[in-house]
Amino acid sequence: MAVSGSVGVQIQQQQQSRMVLPDFLQSVNLKYVKLGYHYLISNLLTLFLVPLILVTLIQVSQTTDLEHLRHLWLHLQYNLLTILTCSAFLVFGLTLYAVTRPRPIYLLDFSCFRPADHLKAPFHRFMEHSRLTGDFHDSSLEFQRKILERSGLGEETYVPEAMHFIPPRPSMAAARAEAEQVMFGALDNLFHNTNLKPKDIGILVVNCSLFNPTPSLSAMIVNKYKLRGNIRSFNLGGMGCSAGVIAVDLAKDLLQVHRNTYAVVVSTENITQNWYFGNKKSMLIPNCLFRVGCSAILLSNKAADRRRAKYKLVHVVRTHRGADDKAFRCVYQEQDDAGKTGVSLSKDLMAIAGGALKTNITTLGPLVLPISEQLLFFAKLLMKKLFKADAKPYIPDFKLAFDHFCIHAGGRAVIDELEKNLQLLPVHVEASRMTLHRFGNTSSSSIWYELAYIEAKGGMRKGNRVWQIAFGSGFKCNSAVWQALRNVRPSPNGPWEDCIDKYPVEIVT
Numbered sequence: 133m134a135v136s137g138s139v140g141v142q143i144q145q146q147q148q149s150r151m152v153l154p155d156f157l158q159s160v161n162l163k164y165v166k167l168g169y170h171y172l173i174s175n176l177l178t179l180f181l182v183p184l185i186l187v188t189l190i191q192v193s194q195t196t197d198l199e200h201l202r203h204l205w206l207h208l209q210y211n212l213l214t215i216l217t218c219s220a221f222l223v224f225g226l227t228l229y230a231v232t233r234p235r236p237i238y239l240l241d242f243s244c245f246r247p248a249d250h251l252k253a254p255f256h257r258f259m260e261h262s263r264l265t266g267d268f269h270d271s272s273l274e275f276q277r278k279i280l281e282r283s284g285l286g287e288e289t290y291v292p293e294a295m296h297f298i299p300p301r302p303s304m305a306a307a308r309a310e311a312e313q314v315m316f317g318a319l320d321n322l323f324h325n326t327n328l329k330p331k332d333i334g335i336l337v338v339n340c341s342l343f344n345p346t347p348s349l350s351a352m353i354v355n356k357y358k359l360r361g362n363i364r365s366f367n368l369g370g371m372g373c374s375a376g377v378i379a380v381d382l383a384k385d386l387l388q389v390h391r392n393t394y395a396v397v398v399s400t401e402n403i404t405q406n407w408y409f410g411n412k413k414s415m416l417i418p419n420c421l422f423r424v425g426c427s428a429i430l431l432s433n434k435a436a437d438r439r440r441a442k443y444k445l446v447h448v449v450r451t452h453r454g455a456d457d458k459a460f461r462c463v464y465q466e467q468d469d470a471g472k473t474g475v476s477l478s479k480d481l482m483a484i485a486g487g488a489l490k491t492n493i494t495t496l497g498p499l500v501l502p503i504s505e506q507l508l509f510f511a512k513l514l515m516k517k518l519f520k521a522d523a524k525p526y527i528p529d530f531k532l533a534f535d536h537f538c539i540h541a542g543g544r545a546v547i548d549e550l551e552k553n554l555q556l557l558p559v560h561v562e563a564s565r566m567t568l569h570r571f572g573n574t575s576s577s578s579i580w581y582e583l584a585y586i587e588a589k590g591g592m593r594k595g596n597r598v599w600q601i602a603f604g605s606g607f608k609c610n611s612a613v614w615q616a617l618r619n620v621r622p623s624p625n626g627p628w629e630d631c632i633d634k635y636p637v638e639i640v641t
Contacts, residue, residue, distance in 0.1 A: 284544030372604025415474030425574025
């Protein structure tokens with residue numbers, strides 16, 4: 133399965149020698165700061181032009197002498213060729229800009245699958261079923277119990293149908309049934325809420341890390357909804373919990389090329405055939421964290437859709453550390469000594485995650501932070517370099533750039549560390565903590581359950597910016613930034629519809 137949930141609990145079960153995210157904001161490299169400085173310099177032309185235009189307008193407004201105006205008109209008549217040439221260049225430049233500028237990408241709506249109540253897995257049932265399978269040693273059962281208690285999950289998360297049997301029935305047919313249930317459930321609700329005809333979809337992107345049958349999951353959707361024959365469909369596998377952002381980025385690039393079309397992105401993970409039945413502790417963590425979930429989002433590049441869209445995509449920043457061998461192998465699917473397949477976690481996982489996060493946010497920072505923050509940050513670093521001052525670098529305040537944060541609900545410890553290092557308030561990580569509590573780690577779809585939580589709480593206002601950030605095997609850290617185009621209300625039949633009044637709840641540590 134994906135990675136960041138496993139990250140969270142791995143920290144918690146190593147209390148004596150646990151590794152935490154490095155304090156990356158205390159050691160920002162100068163090369164990253166140059167990005168912010170470059171961003172500032174690139175806007176200097178605008179800063180100079182605005183006063184110049186104002187001065188020109190003031191001078192023109194003060195020119196009330198009719199004789200001066202008559203001389204100016206005569207001068208323009210004698211230079212008609214120059215004026216026409218300049219006008220032609222101006223029109224050509226404006227046309228070229230209109231044709232080549234990136235098309236805005238709108239998010240019309242999204243839907244998150246809510247499983248049936250009979251699929252809930254409270255702690256006592258989870259542990260009892262694990263014991264009755266006969267696959268786990270007593271030490272492994274005790275380890276899983278401790279992980280559950282420290283994970284931040286609640287008593288109402290869901291596991292697939294096959295895992296409720298004793299013994300479990302992880303067959304290919306059961307895995308397909310799980311995939312169909314979650315994907316079709318999310319898509320049915322999305323189509324109903326948007327009144328979209330499936331044949332209007334021009335682009336389909338599906339991501340699921342560990343279940344990639346033939347025909348593919350995207351083909352299953354094409355077959356179910358009888359999508360048109362020339363649809364551009366893609367199926368992403370093995371890319372971890374951050375694959376949802378990657379899928380959005382791919383859809384964005386395709387929408388830049390194909391005009392006036394809709395794109396649907398489906399993000400899910402399949403648990404049925406990926407449950408670990410061995411006793412290697414580093415491979416048992418996904419069993420305790422990962423739960424059933426799926427999201428489906430509808431994107432459009434049609435200008436007319438802006439008036440009914442919820443959000444506009446502002447930035448996508450992707451970081452891949454796969455060139456480093458340790459990063460590549462830190463989350464690795466393999467067999468244990470008994471031949472049982474699972475996902476192995478390296479002891480270097482948290483250090484690698486911290487490095488990827490540092491690179492990602494220092495690339496994103498210049499794009500989103502206000503100039504005042506960038507100037508303060510650069511000035512303090514410059515003072516340290518020039519005067520060898522021992523002062524700590526200025527820590528940018530990302531709360532000035534974003535109104536809401538959707539940190540992938542991978543585990544309680546990961547959320548804790550990001551809250552601390554980014555100096556966030558409890559309200560900023562509330563959506564992540566409550567999603568982890570109510571639905572568990574739903575892999576790449578978790579950031580959409582979090583956004584649905586914010587909407588259900590009535591907190592999304594016009595102009596608000598949302599930062600979605602997630603980790604994935606490989607190792608990857610990816611961010612997406614959205615801006616609300618209106619005061620957003622939750623869509624019908626949302627995942628929080630029947631329980632939002634109970635939240636937030638107090639998480640017992």
